[in-house]
Amino acid sequence: MRRLKRVVEIGKVKIGGNNPIVVQSMTKTKTRDIKRTINQIRRLQNAGCEIVRMAVVNKDDALSLSCIKKSVAIPIIADIHFDYRLALKAIGEGVDKIRINPGNIGEKWKVTEVIKMAKDNNVPIRIGVNSGSLPKSILKKYRHPTPGAIVESVNDAAKIFIKNRFNNIVISAKGADVKDTLSVYKVLNKQFNYPLHIGITEAGLPFRGGIKSAVGSGVLLNAGIGDTIRISLTSDPVMEVVAAYEILNALGLRQHGPILISCPICGRCEVNLARIARRVESRLKKYKNFMKVAVMGCVVNGPGEAREADFGVACGKGVGIIFAKGKEIRRVRETKLVDILFEVIDENVDN
Ligand code: SF4
Missing domain, CATH: 3.20.20.20 (Dihydropteroate synthase-like)
Incomplete structure (x- = not known):
């Protein structure tokens, strides 16, 4: 108390x-x-x-x-x-x-x-x-x-x-x-x-x-x-x-800036998720808005976390599905994933 x-x-x-x-x-x-x-x-x-x-x-x-x-x-x-x-x-x-x-x-x-x-x-x-x-x-x-x-x-x-x-x-x-x-x-x-x-x-x-x-x-x-x-x-x-x-x-005591949720990676992952997560984290630095962005390695927890976050990607073999505000937006090749994710973020937030 x-x-x-x-x-x-x-x-x-x-x-x-x-x-x-x-x-x-x-x-x-x-x-x-x-x-x-x-x-x-x-x-x-x-x-x-x-x-x-x-x-x-x-x-x-x-x-x-x-x-x-x-x-x-x-x-x-x-x-x-x-x-x-x-x-x-x-x-x-x-x-x-x-x-x-x-x-x-x-x-x-x-x-x-x-x-x-x-x-x-x-x-x-x-x-x-x-x-x-x-x-x-x-x-x-x-x-x-x-x-x-x-x-x-x-x-x-x-x-x-x-x-x-x-x-x-x-x-x-x-x-x-x-x-x-x-x-x-x-x-x-x-x-x-x-x-x-x-x-x-x-x-x-x-x-x-x-x-x-x-x-x-x-x-x-x-x-x-x-x-x-x-x-x-x-x-x-x-x-x-x-x-x-x-x-x-x-702790939910403040809401300041973006929060990155990323999975720890396991043998099910078929993309270079660590690289994707690092790139997302680096690009998120310029955003002031509070938002949750999930970067997930496979279909086990990926769609669930990506849907719950404000924005997310759930990856498969060399591809990822982008989510925004709980909805599946599009399927994108791994090489384009980060750029398209940020296009979607920019369409949806005023920074
Ligand atoms: S989301 Fe998939 S790849 Fe990432 S840790 Fe969980 S099961 Fe493994």
Whole structure:
């Protein structure tokens, strides 16, 4: 059962409450390299990223934020560690949200300074605890970043915000271990009424990292936990956005872009189905519409899946039958199959 959280506004994007799960990513450029950062954010926007975070590690990064904000269409978040003064500068530059890790900001008064300025400027703050950067005192007590240690760290940080009557908060406590992250979020979801940002941090390269993220985030989302998501991959950040929507689409929580259904191939297949599927997947990238496209190897499951999808092909020996909206359209030779499938798609969708 989903527990609705209070709504937090990050620029024009609302998270929490009944709002859709928001997809975010993080730039991988030096933020002070304004041109490259803007280009990367525009690529992320085109892929469907709804809010974007960037590392602010020095004054030059902080002073680049207002220019970046003016040049992009989605809300921007400054990611701050260690130096509370950078958070103050980022707020002054007009960012839509800041993320701080109270565990490494230091004394409480520094966090309080950030809270005061965020309050005056109506800027939300994410309390972003990470298993890899817990305060020394907590690590000393627990010896390892256990779920208990992470929850205690979030609670300690949240107390400072609550004491200052600041409720414009999002909470995250991502870890690299899937089971520990699940345990932590189950507790936080019960404890707090603030929206939760979820994900598995440092998940890895796209294939394994995508699987690990899908397991971790998928379990949480399916339990109704999570208001915004980032898939942390060692890759082009556009892959993070693509992976996030795959997870959300799979759970029926969003409907974003095309979904490819393709069979795993077996001894009954009489076409080069892997090649056909790869070509279909590549050509589908330019479509924004939510639609299901099935690419199936034979008559066993082919016609059934192809009919259920919005568009599909069910192959036979060197041929395929094209389906659209549940109806058989025509029989086509393997060599022409992909081109004709896309002619049919284009006749039926406004992209
Ligand atoms: S659809 Fe046909 S070829 Fe593909 S896996 Fe199923 S039985 Fe095999």
